[in-house]
Amino acid sequence: MKLKHGLISADSHVVLDKDAFKERMSASKWGEKIPQIIEATNSKGETGERWSVYASKGGRGFGEGFGVANCPAVMGDPFPTYPTRWEQVPRTAWDPLMRLHALDEDGVDAEVLFPNNPGGSFYQHKDPDFEMDAVRAYNDALSDWASASDRYLPLAGVPYLSGPEAMAREIERAVEGGHRGMNLNGRMPGGLPHLADPVWDPVWDVLQSLGVPVHFHGSSGLNISGTVMEWEGFSVRQNHSASTTPSAVTPGQIIPHLIFSGITERFPNLKVVFAEAGIGGLNYVLAACDHEWETRHLWTEGITSRPSDTVRRQMYANFWFEDGGIQLRENIGINNIMWESDFPHVASFHPNSWLAVERVLEGVSVEDRKKLLYENAIKVYKLDVTNLAEWDTPKWQKHEPLPGGALGSMVHA
Numbered sequence: 001m002k003l004k005h006g007l008i009s010a011d012s013h014v015v016l017d018k019d020a021f022k023e024r025m026s027a028s029k030w031g032e033k034i035p036q037i038i039e040a041t042n043s044k045g046e047t048g049e050r051w052s053v054y055a056s057k058g059g060r061g062f063g064e065g066f067g068v069a070n071c072p073a074v075m076g077d078p079f080p081t082y083p084t085r086w087e088q089v090p091r092t093a094w095d096p097l098m099r100l101h102a103l104d105e106d107g108v109d110a111e112v113l114f115p116n117n118p119g120g121s122f123y124q125h126k127d128p129d130f131e132m133d134a135v136r137a138y139n140d141a142l143s144d145w146a147s148a149s150d151r152y153l154p155l156a157g158v159p160y161l162s163g164p165e166a167m168a169r170e171i172e173r174a175v176e177g178g179h180r181g182m183n184l185n186g187r188m189p190g191g192l193p194h195l196a197d198p199v200w201d202p203v204w205d206v207l208q209s210l211g212v213p214v215h216f217h218g219s220s221g222l223n224i225s226g227t228v229m230e231w232e233g234f235s236v237r238q239n240h241s242a243s244t245t246p247s248a249v250t251p252g253q254i255i256p257h258l259i260f261s262g263i264t265e266r267f268p269n270l271k272v273v274f275a276e277a278g279i280g281g282l283n284y285v286l287a288a289c290d291h292e293w294e295t296r297h298l299w300t301e302g303i304t305s306r307p308s309d310t311v312r313r314q315m316y317a318n319f320w321f322e323d324g325g326i327q328l329r330e331n332i333g334i335n336n337i338m339w340e341s342d343f344p345h346v347a348s349f350h351p352n353s354w355l356a357v358e359r360v361l362e363g364v365s366v367e368d369r370k371k372l373l374y375e376n377a378i379k380v381y382k383l384d385v386t387n388l389a390e391w392d393t394p395k396w397q398k399h400e401p402l403p404g405g406a407l408g409s410m411v412h413a
Contacts, residue, residue: 001150002387005107006370006396007357008377010318011217011275011340012111012348014154015069015094016141018086024137031055033130035118035137037068037086048084051118053134054125069093070116073344073405074102080237080346080406093344096148103151106350107399108341109374110151112381113142114183114217114275120157123189128161132170135159139174146178153180153381155215160189164199168206180381181212181273185221186254195254196261204267213271213316213380220250220277250277251317252285255307259289262302264310271380274317275340276347280325282317282332312336316380319372320349323360326372334368338377352407354399370394 021035032055040050050067071093072080083089092102103111115121115138122134135157142154156174158167171182184203186195193199207214251274258264258272274282289307292298305313312333318340319325329337339357342348349356361369370391378385402408 001110001383001385003109003374003385003391004104005109006374006391006394007108007339007353008374008383009108009111009341009343010273010316010338010377010380012113012343013070013116013345014113014142014145015071015089015116015344016138017094018068020141021134021137024140025133030130030133035134040067046084049086053118053122054127054130068117070346071344072346073348073350076404079404096145096152100149100151102343102350105402106341106343106353107397108343108353110153110377110383111341111343112180112215112275112377113145113152113154114215115157120155120183121160121185122157123160126161128159131161132159132166135170136173139170139177139179142179143174143177150384153383155179156182158182158184158203160185160192164202168202171203171206171212172210175210175212179212181215181271182207183215183217186216186219186250187221194257196257196263201266204263204270208267208270211269211271211382213273215273215275216250216254216277218250218276220254248278248281250274252281252288255285255311255315256289256292259307259310260292260298260303264314265303265305268305268313270314272315273338273380274315276318276342278322278325279317279319279332279337280322280328282311282325283328286311286331316376319360320347320353321356321360323362326360326364329364329368329372334371335376335379337372338380339373346406348405349407350405351402352399352405355401355407358399366394 018037025034027034035051035053037049038052039047041047048067068083068086069089070082071089072082074090074092075081075083091098093099120138122131125131138157145152146154156171156179158170160167188195264270286308293303293307316336316338318338320340320342341350341353343350357373361372
């Protein structure tokens, strides 16, 4: 891979072709249960299309991210607009070769790929055989993206219902296919052991052995927004904003379990990435975990490393709009922070990501910028950048505002 722009997204979202699962799952075995686009009617009586998984006829309908594709960043004005039929989805969202043009337009070199509609987890249907086949189809589709361009860094889904050994084998298979890590729920699906249970050690072991990170994205299945009373008076967009902002506490719920259960002691080279949860909350987590470790003398119970040292040794978090969090970067660890775009979701600044980068990193030194914008990601994901020496002195270019997206929309206030 060559560095052209000096910016790598550690959190973007893949949009798979509408036939991605049909082409990779047995029609005779699964029939209509295969994830596919179907005709649908929403609560207002409007018709459109949405994804159906396991022959689901109900669900949340379409629009506002719950239909054929969650890709408002490439839909144009008025912003945000969501496609209600597949034919409306721009190829720059789902075609890996065309999407490279969208990355270049935004000045982004590479992107870590998290799931999009219909998702990368299929345990909800309580059918281990189906989950395995669907997860394999998902991972294989993403392997094709990695084959199309080394600028795509996919993350594997895992078959929870088949157990930790099967999960470990699928991680190995996916990494062989070009995946750069795995995406995991912070709350294991119903009935399965807690995240901190040693039963999951085969998963941590294979990740450590392969040198690829585990990722916890957004609320990571913790239903954080459900802990606060929901209000019926919200619009769809207001409700989305109110329910996603609490993701900032995700690291605070997961990090103590990873450390105080002894997972990070048993697997000191396991890498952990928190995406779309911000970095500001990490400062409290570091202080709180150190406080508990000190006052309760947890080194007497096998937790020999100070928690803040463990976090700086093994854990990473992403930013994209938090200037306040960046001001505290040394406390978190300048080597532990990566930039993310969230492309093509509504929170993305595409095609004006650099305008946001310049605002957030105002006053930040060149050396720190290099680490935040590309060097840390290169190390975490072990990227082979053939011209990295040319970027010892960064070649960032000035970017003028472009129309479209959250920052360039004519209706943006």
